[in-house]
Amino acid sequence: MSGEAQPLLRSEESGQRNYAHDDSEFAAAEQRAHALRIRSIVWAVLGVVFVVGVVFALVAPGHLRDHGWSGQLPRDPDLAAQRLLDSAPVIDGHIDLPEVVRFGWRNNVSDVPLDGKMPTHVDIARLTEGKVGGFFWSVYVSCADSSDEGKDFLNATWRVRDTLEQIDVAKGLIEKYPDTFSYALSSEDVKQSISQGKIASLLGVEGGHQLGNSISVLRQYYALGVRYVTLTHMCHNAFADSAGFLIQIPPLHYGLSPFGFKLIEEMNRIGMLVDLSHTSDMTATQAILHSKAPVIWSHSSARAVHNVARNVPDEVLSLVGTGEGQKDGVVMVNFAPYFIAPEGKANVKTVADHIDHIAKVAGKKHVGIGSDYDGIGSTPEGLEDVSKYPALIAELYRRGWDKFELAGLTGGNVLRVFAGAEKVARDLQTAGTPVVYDIYDKREDLPVKREL
Ligand SMILES: *[C@@H]1O[C@H](CO)[C@@H](O)[C@H](O)[C@H]1NC(C)=O
Numbered sequence: 001m002s003g004e005a006q007p008l009l010r011s012e013e014s015g016q017r018n019y020a021h022d023d024s025e026f027a028a029a030e031q032r033a034h035a036l037r038i039r040s041i042v043w044a045v046l047g048v049v050f051v052v053g054v055v056f057a058l059v060a061p062g063h064l065r066d067h068g069w070s071g072q073l074p075r076d077p078d079l080a081a082q083r084l085l086d087s088a089p090v091i092d093g094h095i096d097l098p099e100v101v102r103f104g105w106r107n108n109v110s111d112v113p114l115d116g117k118m119p120t121h122v123d124i125a126r127l128t129e130g131k132v133g134g135f136f137w138s139v140y141v142s143c144a145d146s147s148d149e150g151k152d153f154l155n156a157t158w159r160v161r162d163t164l165e166q167i168d169v170a171k172g173l174i175e176k177y178p179d180t181f182s183y184a185l186s187s188e189d190v191k192q193s194i195s196q197g198k199i200a201s202l203l204g205v206e207g208g209h210q211l212g213n214s215i216s217v218l219r220q221y222y223a224l225g226v227r228y229v230t231l232t233h234m235c236h237n238a239f240a241d242s243a244g245f246l247i248q249i250p251p252l253h254y255g256l257s258p259f260g261f262k263l264i265e266e267m268n269r270i271g272m273l274v275d276l277s278h279t280s281d282m283t284a285t286q287a288i289l290h291s292k293a294p295v296i297w298s299h300s301s302a303r304a305v306h307n308v309a310r311n312v313p314d315e316v317l318s319l320v321g322t323g324e325g326q327k328d329g330v331v332m333v334n335f336a337p338y339f340i341a342p343e344g345k346a347n348v349k350t351v352a353d354h355i356d357h358i359a360k361v362a363g364k365k366h367v368g369i370g371s372d373y374d375g376i377g378s379t380p381e382g383l384e385d386v387s388k389y390p391a392l393i394a395e396l397y398r399r400g401w402d403k404f405e406l407a408g409l410t411g412g413n414v415l416r417v418f419a420g421a422e423k424v425a426r427d428l429q430t431a432g433t434p435v436v437y438d439i440y441d442k443r444e445d446l447p448v449k450r451e452l
């Protein structure tokens with residue numbers, strides 16, 4: 001429509017006035033009409049944009065999500081897993097990389113190509129692909145042969161030396177790749193490492209047999225940076241009974257020994273996390289009741305889903321939580337196929353079944369991930385190495401886990417428990433709780449009490 005014609009048309013339409021006879025009135029009217037025209041075009045355009053927006057949001061809200069235009073995760077589970085892990089990366093409770101270095105490289109850290117392709121489950125490229133934000137490096141050495149050690153665990157077995165070597169290996173690798181790893185000693189350190197885009201690296205000792213029957217050794221491991229001790233591995237020790245492997249082994253102490261109770265008190269006081277993976281049900285139950293601090297299972301799955309001794313039974317899971325008679329804790333699910341499902345059946349879905357079950361019994365705030373990568377010979381289908389965590393997150397997203405629940409699972413829950421144990425330690429120290437100087441009562445190398 002031409003500019004000149006419009007006022008005339010209008011006057012013709014209205015039939016009231018002929019603007020042509022009054023120049024000033026005509027100009028003013030033309031200006032008004034022009035402004036009106038522009039306004040109506042602007043409103044029309046805005047209207048169309050609004051309608052399109054509303055239709056888009058109503059008909060295809062997922063598109064907004066998929067493209068990150070809303071606070072929600074994308075609909076597509078794989079995209080959602082990536083997005084979630086970008087802000088809440090995995091903090092794995094148990095990775096056995098130091099053991100691979102011990103037996104594969106004779107502990108020669110210089111020779112280990114972590115920045116290349118490792119033949120096992122862990123290297124830097126795959127940690128990055130799997131969106132790992134931190135993990136506990138297990139400084140594991142095996143139980144001694146029980147006949148060498150003797151029934152009271154008193155014969156020297158080199159386990160403390162070997163543990164120190166594994167601590168040295170872990171620290172050496174962390175230092176070798178300073179752009180990738182950051183040595184972490186506290187829950188705050190973990191958060192800071194992640195915010196700097198590095199992999200928070202913590203140390204965990206996997207069994208009381210690595211303590212040489214000595215609470216002094218516990219304190220010195222802490223001083224070296226260790227932040228959890230698993231009370232047992234697959235053998236009983238001076239402190240506690242083990243679950244064994246697939247079938248529960250006969251008890252020795254019926255849970256914790258008196259010295260084991262003392263160990264837990266000192267762990268609480270110094271801020272060493274009590275790890276209940278590998279322990280017998282009696283050990284776990286007594287430790288939960290005795291510990292003032294929240295507890296962890298660095299790498300354990302659910303017995304109700306797959307019935308092996310190494311998995312956590314519902315009776316024990318029901319003690320975990322924040323309700324009356326419960327203790328805060330996190331069960332970090334182990335991926336070992338023989339703990340997950342009958343032979344040949346372990347895959348992403350069956351691992352997710354364990355997570356769902358623990359979430360059902362203990363709550364979603366009490367489950368985490370403790371893959372046991374590099375410590376297990378075989379892996380579930382779809383979870384072959386540290387690059388595959390996103391597949392597990394995608395599966396749980398498909399099952400209805402929301403972003404807050406998933407962020408707890410990937411790392412928030414273990415960080416909460418870690419911070420809880422740190423607080424208990426601070427409080428105990430502030431209250432002047434005495435250092436535990438108890439000596440294992442079967443030891444004969446230290447005199448009972450000498451007259452001086
Ligand atoms: C350790 O590995 C490095 C790099 O391959 C090699 O140069 C060195 O000789 C090795 N050291 C020992 C003691 O084997």
Ligand SMILES: *[C@@H]1O[C@H](CO)[C@@H](O)[C@H](O)[C@H]1NC(C)=O
Nearest residue numbers: 147148149150151152154155
């Ligand atoms: C281990 O200790 C037992 C006593 O518990 C002793 O009889 C045995 O000779 C010791 N074995 C070794 C290899 O020292």
Ligand SMILES: [Zn+2]
Nearest residue numbers: 206278299375
């Ligand atoms: Zn283990």
